[in-house]
Amino acid sequence: MNRTAFSHNRINSEGYNMNNLKDASFTVTGGAGFIGFHLCKRLLQLGANVQVFDNLSTGTMNNLKDLPKSVKFVKGDVRKLEETEPKLTGSKTVFHLAAQRDVAYSMKNPTEDVEINVLGTLKVLEWARKNDSKMIFASTAAVYGNGQKGRPTSEKDPINPISTYGLSKAAGEEGCLFYHRNYGLPIVIFRIFNVYGPRGHGVTADFLQHLRENPHQLKILGTGNQSRDLFYVSDLVEALMLAVNSKKAEGEAYNVGSGTTVTVKQLANMMIELLELKSVTKTACTGGRAWEGDLKINYADISKAKKDLGWQPRVNLLDGLRMVIKEETLSNQ
Helix, strand or coil, X not given: CCHHHHCCCCECCCCCECCCCCCCEEEEECCCCHHHHHHHHHHHHCCCEEEEEECCCCCCXXXXXXXXXXCEEEECCHHHHHHHHHHCCCCCEEEECCCCCCHHHHHHCHHHHHHHHHHHHHHHHHHHHXXXXXXXXXXXXXXXXXXXXXXXXXXXCCCCCCCHHHHHHHHHHHHHHHHHHHHCCCEEEEEECEEECCCCXXXXXXXXXXXXHCCCEEEECECXXXXXXXXXXXXXXXXXXXXXXXXXXXXXXXXXXXXXXXEHHHHHHHHHHHCCCCCCCEEEECECXXXXXXXXXXXXXXXXXXXXXXXXXXXXXXXXXXXXHHHHHHHCC
């Protein structure tokens, strides 16, 4: 399906298909986190009813406070979802974003990682089944392990995780597909590459923080030649929302990224230049592996999402970095 196929639907200037979103009910697990905040904010802007379920282990009350007051918040742990069920209301769609997402932490604490990302996902799946909800699952590019040099990774490439995080997310995907096949639960899986944006985490947020603390030197973990497929959070939000009304996407997994790749060293230089620190900052790579389970190559083939969802990223990297720097600068004033 291409974007012209949506011409009969009501679409705003950012390309979101807004049919059936007004007054519809949504639950966002992990809704107090980075991606969750931006997704909830957009859903609420479109008139949807939003329920956030989060244990606030990485999400923050500041994010919740910055959402409209109409959002309902239920504090709880996905591993013990049954304890909080009486407080939750049924929803048309569940966005399951809650996860243990730290790769290095997953390698040191595999049991906890699996409990959250596998058992927790099964608990959410069962809750969605009982409430006759559609579930949209936030997976990760880490399920592939290292990509192939010289070409982007497609959904046809083998699942070969090199971290416990990638393994647990791959198992979460299998749980989703099991519920789809055996219970008819509508499921859409997104394998998210390197998303960044205001309030974010990951390499762009780390670089910005370090350059603020010490503009004279930026330490780059690893060789600096690791590649990243970076895309802006608003583009991810659009993909997630397009899946809500898509029947074609049900039972499918989609890569979402920029469809381009940049080395960590190149990213550092871009940010230094945008911050006008080129004559001030010296970079130094630590060498070796950045951390256990770190990917060397991350590069998405996004043709399937373009075809089935009519989706494609709209924000290029330089513009996205400018927006992050501007937003984070304003928030720190």
